[in-house]
Amino acid sequence: MKKNKKMLLQCVLCLTILFCMSQILPIINFYEPSEINITTNVIENITLQEQIYSVLPSCVYIEAKVIYEGWNGESITSIRSGSGVIVSKDGLIVTAGHMVDRAIKITVRLNDGREFEAVEWQKENYTDLGLIKIDSNNLPTVLLGDSDNEFLGNQVFIIGCPFGKQLYNTVTTGIVSGLKRDIDLFGEKLLIQVDSQAWPGNSGGGLFNSNGELIGVLVGAMSGYDGISVCIPGNIVKLMLDKYNSEQDIVKAQ
Incomplete structure (x- = not known):
């Protein structure tokens, strides 16, 4: 009789343990940290890739033929290469001011391979920003x-053409x-500093945020120091564009 009671108690205990385990295991699996991290990372990577591909068609390569005075007063001609971003469907492009300074000819290469000779360009007087105009329509814009609204630690990305069109x-x-x-x-104030290589x-x-919005224009990097690049804020770019839209006039940089 005692033996039967002991066996019965053991059976009840085993069933109780099995029941408890069946309730606990799903909870453990659901909150497994590695599973949540993997899912989150995949979603973030896809989103960033989508934003990059969405703005690529609006990013351009710029080649400027410039003339400057040499040490002996002679005129020297050279080729300067850089980058830019299309901001209007009819061919208005934002770039760095030193890209267009002293230029006598500017060629713009679009993401689809088409090339245009700029019809007008200007360098802003108070900041290192420049505008280039090409004769085209229905262009992709940013x-x-x-x-x-940008804060320290926000994720950003830069698109440009280092060392030329290659x-x-x-x-x-x-x-x-x-x-x-x-x-x-x-010679700039209010610059945005990023750790992206330039x-x-x-x-x-x-310079784009994680939503694919233009929030700045790269103007340089600290020579000899990796990961210190600086950009003119996008809101200053907006002021320049507002001025252009009100005057509808571009003066060639000299």
Whole structure:
């Protein structure tokens, strides 16, 4: 009799343990950290790729023929290469001001391979921003974001053409690492600092946030220091475009 009771108790205990395990295991599986992290990372990567591909058609390669005075007063001609972003369907392009300074001829290469000779261009007087106009229509454009809404640590990416057209539309990613920088080297204030890599030829390239909005224009990087690139904020770009739209006039840079 005692033996039967003992066996009965053991059976009840086993059934109780099995029932408890059946309730606990689904909870453990559902909250498994590695599973959640993998899913989140995949979604973020796809979103970033989509944003990059959405703005690529609006990013251009710029080649400028410039003339400057040499040490002995002679005129020297050279070729300067850089980057830019289309901001209007009829061919208005934003770039760095030093890209168009002293230019006598500018050629723009679109993402689809077409090339246009610029009909007008200008360098802003108070900031290192430039505008280029090509004669075309129905071009892809970017959305202008609010650079005042960017914060330290926000994910960003830059699209440009380092070292010429061979590395056309190179993408680098990073974060906002500084805001409202006043750097004498560039003669600019209120610069956005990012840790994305930048090289010669990236000047004028677009700085985009994770929503694919243009929030700045790259104007340079600290020579000898990796991961210190600076951009003019997008809201300053907006002011320049507002001025252009009100005057509808571009004066060639001299």
